[in-house]
Structures are given as structure tokens and as C-alpha cells.
Amino acid sequence: MKSTSIKITLILCSFLLIISCKKSDDSEPIADYKAENRKSLGLSAEEILSSNTYSKITVEFVYFGLYRPTDLTISRFRDFLGERLNKPEGITIRETSVPEVQGSPFTTAELISVEDENRTAYTSGDTIAVYVFFANGVSSNDTNNRVTLGTAYLNTSIVVYEKTLQALAASNPSIELSTIETTTLQHEFGHILGLVNLLDDDIHSEHMDTGHPKHCKVEDCLMYFESNSRSKVLERFSGRVAFPELDPLCIADLQAKGGL
Ligand SMILES: [Zn+2]
Ligand SMILES: [Zn+2]
Secondary structure: OHHHHHHHHHHHHHHHHHHHHHHHHHOOOOOOOOHHHOOOOOOOHHHHHOOOOOOEEEEEEEEOHHHOOOHHHHHHHHHHHHHHOOOOOEEEEEEEEOOOOOOOOEOHHHHHHHHHHHOOOOOEOOEEEEEEEEOOOOEOOOOOOEOOOEEEEEOOEEEEOHHHHHHHHHHOOOOOHHHHHHHHHHHHHHHHOOOOOOOOOOOOHHHEOOOOOOOEOOOOEOOEOOOOEHHHHHHHHOOOOOOOEOOHHHHHHHHHOOOO
């Protein structure tokens, strides 16, 4: 009786061994360690907001020299992440200083190759990573009358056109650089969090601005659509020290996906 049960146990163990060997063969690391960070905008909203898949986040700021955002912008951004993201194991902002990036004005394809070259933080283990490039250059969509302040272009990728922001602030003493930086950075981060109804899965679709999809119709919300017209941008930021925050409906959308 005893020897039978030992035999059965041994057989079971060898099965487990075979199964576990097979499993480790099948689950070899994905060859492309960048794959998790090469998805469409909005697809990682829930993973960034909730603690279900990733308990930590690293946001990497990449910039050349003086194109670093102001300390005030960084500390406000840290607060913004802490208020909205459920990351019990921590939120890290990593700064990576790079040589001057060539190629301005930048197209999206060029931004992707700049990222490929300079990004060091990728999603792995229990940490999801987001990349923000503070560009020493401008967008290829800019004209004499239009300026682009920032764009979220992949699930964990943002560009903030720091050169454009600095030029606007330098030529208009009534514009506070940290206000325009904070607004741009947090607005673009809002898009990677899925706002507004980016994938048609928000619980409150009624606050979406039908005239400007993916934006909020609440005028003083962070996700309100803002015109790219140069004169409108100057008007919007002139004399403005306070920066817009998320309205309760946008916050509710984030909470529905596991955010705080
Ligand atoms: Zn937007
Ligand atoms: Zn809103």
C-alpha cells in the first residue's frame, strides 16, 4: 500500500517535471523586449492606472541639455501621477540626458526612431514604463500660424515640444513656462490613460466633445480641446499661472479602469 502510493507520487512528480520543463520552454522571453511599448494609443490605459498587472511605474524623461522641463513641472507631474495611478510599489521618474537630437522638424516616424535610439526604460516584470521626449525641436505639422505643443503617439510614448514651449515663453513675458509645460505634459498623459473615450470604452461618454473627438467638453478640464492656432495658444496661456485639472467625469472614467 505504502509502496503503491510512493509509486503514484513518483509518477505524478515526473509528470509535473515534464510539464514544467515544457512550460519553461514555451514561455521563453519575447525576443522583442520593446513589444509591450509598441502598441496603439490608449491600449495600456488600464495597465497604467490599475495595480492588476503592474504594481510599479517608471516614467522616463529624455532630453538634451537645457530642454529639461522645469523642477516645478516635474514635481506637479509627480503629484498628478500619485493622485491618479494605483501603483502601490511606487512611481519613479527617471531622467535620461542625451546628445542633441537631430532631425527637427519631427514626423511621427522620426519620433519613433528617436525613441528607439534613446529610450532606456521598457515595460518588464512588475513595472510598466512610459517615455516622454522633451524635444529640442518642433513638430513637422507646425506652420507660421499653427503650433503643436505635444503629442501622445503610442500606448506609452509622448513627445512634448519643449523647444516650442520655451520659444513661446521667451517671446511672451506673460507666459509662464511651467504652466504651459505642466498643461502639455499632463494633457498628453491623459490621452495615454485613454481620455476621452479613446477606445469607446469609457463609462461617461457624454462628456466627450463631439466637435473634437477624444477631448472633453468641460471647458476648464485638462482634457478640453485647445486650438493649435498660434494666436489662440498665446491668448490661452497669457497671464495664466493656474493650470487646468481633470474634471470629475474624466476622473470617474480613470477610476472605472482601476485608477485612484
Ligand atoms: Zn489632446
Ligand atoms: Zn474632462
